[in-house]
Amino acid sequence: MRIVDARVIVSCPGRNFVTLKLVTDEGVTGVGDATLNGRELAVASYLSEHVVPLLIGRDAARIEDTWQYLYKGAYWRRGPVTMSAIAAVDTALWDIKGKVAGLPVYQLLGGRSREGVTVYGHASADTVDSVLERVADFVRRGYKAVRVQSGIPGLSDVYGVHTGPGVYEPASAAVPAETVWSTERYLDHVPGVFARVRQEFGPHLKLLHDVHHRLTPIEAARLGRSLEPYALTWMEDPVPAELQEGFRLIRRHTTTPIAVGEVFNSVWDCQQLVSEQLVDYVRATVVHAGGITHLRRIFDLAALYHVRSGSHGATDLSPVCLAAALHLDISIPNFGLQEYMPHADVTDEVFPHTYRFEGGYLHPSEEPGLGVDIDEELAARYPYKPAALPVSRLEDGTLHSW
Ligand code: KDG
Ligand code: MG
Numbered sequence: 246m247r248i249v250d251a252r253v254i255v256s257c258p259g260r261n262f263v264t265l266k267l268v269t270d271e272g273v274t275g276v277g278d279a280t281l282n283g284r285e286l287a288v289a290s291y292l293s294e295h296v297v298p299l300l301i302g303r304d305a306a307r308i309e310d311t312w313q314y315l316y317k318g319a320y321w322r323r324g325p326v327t328m329s330a331i332a333a334v335d336t337a338l339w340d341i342k343g344k345v346a347g348l349p350v351y352q353l354l355g356g357r358s359r360e361g362v363t364v365y366g367h368a369s370a371d372t373v374d375s376v377l378e379r380v381a382d383f384v385r386r387g388y389k390a391v392r393v394q395s396g397i398p399g400l401s402d403v404y405g406v407h408t409g410p411g412v413y414e415p416a417s418a419a420v421p422a423e424t425v426w427s428t429e430r431y432l433d434h435v436p437g438v439f440a441r442v443r444q445e446f447g448p449h450l451k452l453l454h455d456v457h458h459r460l461t462p463i464e465a466a467r468l469g470r471s472l473e474p475y476a477l478t479w480m481e482d483p484v485p486a487e488l489q490e491g492f493r494l495i496r497r498h499t500t501t502p503i504a505v506g507e508v509f510n511s512v513w514d515c516q517q518l519v520s521e522q523l524v525d526y527v528r529a530t531v532v533h534a535g536g537i538t539h540l541r542r543i544f545d546l547a548a549l550y551h552v553r554s555g556s557h558g559a560t561d562l563s564p565v566c567l568a569a570a571l572h573l574d575i576s577i578p579n580f581g582l583q584e585y586m587p588h589a590d591v592t593d594e595v596f597p598h599t600y601r602f603e604g605g606y607l608h609p610s611e612e613p614g615l616g617v618d619i620d621e622e623l624a625a626r627y628p629y630k631p632a633a634l635p636v637s638r639l640e641d642g643t644l645h646s647w
Contacts, residue, residue, distance in 0.1 A: 246273065246341075246345065247270045247305065249268055250267070251265065253279070253292045256624035256625065257630045258595040258623070258627040260560065260561060261282075261629055262592075263280045263289045264277070264333070265333035267337040273341050274340075277333030277338075277536070277565060277569075278332070278531070279329050281325055281326065282561040282634060284325070288333075291327065292333065296330050299318075300334065308339060308342060311338060312536070315334060322511075328511060328539075331536060331539075332533065333532070334536070335539070336536050339538075340569075340615045340617075341614070349610055349611050349616065350572040350615055351571075351575045351609055354541070354573065361606025361607065362575055362607045362609070363583065364390070364584065365388065365391055365585065366390075368393050369406045369413075373438050376438065376441075376442070377441060377442065377445055380442055380445070381445075390450070390478060390582055393453070400426065404457055405455055405457050412588065413586060415634055416634050417635065419633060420633065421634060421635050421636045423637070424637045425637065425638060425640055426459065427639070427640055428464060431459070435454070436471040439472055440475065442475070443475045451582070452478060453477060453480075454472070454479075456481060458482045458484060458486070460484055462491045462494035462495050465480070465484050465495045466497070466499055469501035478582070479525060479526055480501045480502070481503075481505070482504070482505055482507065483495060483505075486505050486506070486509070489516075492524060496523055503526070504525065504526035505518065505527065509529040509533070509534055510535065511535060512542055515543065520546075520550060522550050522551065525553065525581075526552065526581045526582070527544070528557050529556070529557070530556050530558070531556075531566050537572070537573060540556075544577050545577075552579070553579045553580065553581030554582075555581045555582045556584065558583055559584065559586050563588075564596035564598045564617055567585075568600055569615055585607060594623060595624050600616060
């Protein structure tokens with residue numbers, strides 16, 4: 246079965262998404278997510294200019310060979326743009342393979358290892374009282390795990406804290422918005438937030454917190470230690486992870502588990518973190534880490550070292566990515582948690598899907614393939630709008646790291 250068409254679809258139903266649709270000579274189609282928040286057009290161009298011409302005429306059944314061809318054949322390996330483009334092709338080929346086999350993709354990955362995919366929701370608000378209300382709402386809806394983020398007294402517009410109505414969206418203007426950050430205020434405030442949450446909800450609710458790469462290793466060590474009484478499931482992205490050995494310092498000082506990886510593109514980004522057991526969860530995703538084929542390779546390495554998965558699932562990852570992630574989540578032995586931020590209604594309309602949420606769990610589609618598609622006519626009604634993630638500066642104006 247040969248690939249005869251490959252369409253790169255850029256649209257903005259609620260936010261920007263890049264989607265690849267492959268079509269075979271037998272009329273079977275497959276979809277893959279290629280969205281890279283704030284850099285969407287770079288991936289769209291990489292796909293259209295450099296990848297699509299190589300796909301036409303290729304055997305759609307050769308998933309691994311196509312992955313190796315796009316990764317090694319380009320000479321320039323890795324990086325978010327390249328790996329998101331490869332991910333889109335890989336995801337679409339798994340979709341096609343499932344449809345051809347008449348099986349949901351998780352069956353091709355070895356079948357179920359669990360009954361449902363445990364997800365975590367985001368409880369965030371300006372004040373601690375409002376945060377508690379949001380956590381209560383998740384508990385009422387059956388969630389077993391909640392990520393808690395709170396506003397910081399003295400700081401406005403804290404990244405990751407959703408205060409307004411509607412779906413959370415950190416990318417805003419074409420030119421990044423700028424916010425002010427104070428590590429001192431943050432480290433002072435956060436332990437008290439978790440003390441209140443634990444007091445109110447008891448010891449069994451899984452609690453998570455995202456640091457968004459804002460600390461140095463020794464600051465992260467202090468935060469982890471100060472959160473130990475509240476038994477977090479994980480402290481996420483405590484430091485920028487380019488320096489993998491930096492995690493040794495954090496590990497030396499705290500037993501708070503560490504999750505990392507939403508910006509990782511390949512197994513090489515976490516090879517040391519995993520093999521030295523410096524982290525507990527790897528949060529790489531299908532779309533940014535080379536698709537189902539490569540993400541499974543990352544999780545297989547992690548399994549050897551008692552590291553579990555915790556895949557990124559924010560709203561800038563399209564329903565195509567979430568659908569694919571669920572097939573992996575349900576099948577791998579070392580699944581940990583899946584992030585779940587429901588998409589805007591208009592996003593769900595453009596990407597019809599059959600995964601479903603029930604009582605704290607997501608369930609992958611039972612349809613052949615991934616069980617998700619893109620309505621191209623509807624997508625065309627929402628043209629791309631430039632939007633970028635914000636940057637932050639310390640109080641003296643120094644650009645702060647993410
Ligand atoms: O595009 C960046 C967002 O997806 C990211 O900031 C959200 O940190 C995030 C998370 O854990 O969902
Ligand atoms: Mg995060």
